[in-house]
Amino acid sequence: MRLLITGGAGFIGSHFTDMRLKRHPRDLVVVFDKLTYAGNPANLSQAKKNPNFKFVQGDICDRAAVDRVVKKYRIESVVNFAAETHVDRSILSPEDFAKTDVLGTQTLLEAVRKFKLRKFLQISTDEVYGSIERGAFKETDPLKPSSPYSASKAGGDLQVLAYRHTYGLPVLIARSSNNFGPRQYPEKLIPLFATNALEGKSLPLYGDGLNTRDWVYVEDNCAGLDAVLEKGALGEVYNIGGGNTRTNREITYGILKILHKPESLIKRVSDRLGHDRRYALATTKARTLGWKPQWTFAKALQHTVAWYRDNPAWWQPLKSGEYLQYYRKQYKV
Ligand code: NAD
Ligand code: DAU
DSSP, rough: EEEETTTSHHHHHHHHHHHHHHHOOTOOOEEEEEEOOOOGGGTTTOOOOOGTEEEEETTOHHHHHHHHHHTTOOOOOEEESOOOOOOHHHEEEEEEEEIIIIIIIIHHOOOOOHHTOOOEEEEEEGGOOOSSSSSSSSSSSSSOSHHHHHHHHHHHHHHHHHHHHHHOOOOOOOOEEEEOOOOTTSSSSSHHHHHHHHOOOEEEOOOOOEEEEEEEEEEOOOOOHHHHHOOOOOEEEEEEEOOEEEEEHHHHHHHHHTOOOOOOGGEOOOOOTOOHHHHHHHHHHHTTTTOHHHHHHHHHHHHHHHHHHHHHHHHHHHSSSSSHHHHHHTTTT
16 A cells, blocks of 8 residues: 555654554555644654655645655655644644644545545544543544533544545544554653653643543554554444543552652642543444454553663654644643
């Protein structure tokens, strides 16, 4: 397959790129990425060694640039990871979220239509369903997003489904739960808390710390996305989750224990605006594709935290960025 991976210089997209090159050695893989603050060429250092890998810097909202890359590399299918992804940033400045996550998705769909591509896989999120007190969301549940981020992702999903309904495009949607693993930008809970603890800084736990997420190790998520791309039925939505529902407090204690750091580093701070209480996904449908998570949560957390401990050169420069400076001031950490 001649595959275009948008947003492939970010966290999940770079893991997916590595997995595709390994599992499908005859594929051509082209990463198309704007290199926003979250895009990091270092994430593709392994992929760059492979002659079947190409990188093009570009914006998914730029129709001419998207058309050029599709034509130049005779692209057959697209996997769209490109997005603004951090909920707290979307609360501060929502505009780029609507641009990239809705209009960028639509620009890619136009390219799929124009060049009659074989498949388009949209990478979406469990956050489009909103919060759930008990049980787990199924793919047929209604969308009820509550942050500017999740509303933008839901907008992207609706564009994808509308292009299926109206033009019959060969689309798929995967909705993943909270990923964790190496190379995740240190603004998200697990890498932020692991690196703060390593630096002896406090861990700002929002509200009562009892908000719950369904955690999936990034390699398990990528294997699920690969199964959807290869075997999913066109027009369908697939949930990909790890089934590891944990409160933020549990995650925080887990990180401190692995690093042998004191619980006194935990700092209770004011809550995130509109903070969703709990996410959980039912993954029966994805499992019919022959996929299931392989990593236990404990082993994956241990492995992830050890990676941040052993790779300060990757994350230290990122923590001096403008947003994280603002964030530190806000929570006095
Ligand atoms: P990330 O923030 O680490 O990376 C996003 C990438 O997209 C970066 O490389 C960035 O440069 C690129 N990008 C942003 N805007 C772009 C644009 N306009 N044009 C081209 N490239 C652009 O994100 P991530 O955590 O790896 O998430 C990847 C995808 O998975 C996103 O669509 C996100 O909504 C979805 N998702 C993430 C999680 C999670 O827990 N991280 C869970 C479910 C779904
Ligand atoms: O559910 C999937 C989503 O998971 C993805 O679609 C998003 O792209 C990704 O960013 C993530 O969103 P969350 O908001 O769930 O992740 P985050 O790591 O920002 O926060 C996880 C939980 O930890 C959440 O309840 C807020 C809390 N938190 C987060 C930070 C950054 C804190 O208590 N303190 C913090 O400093």
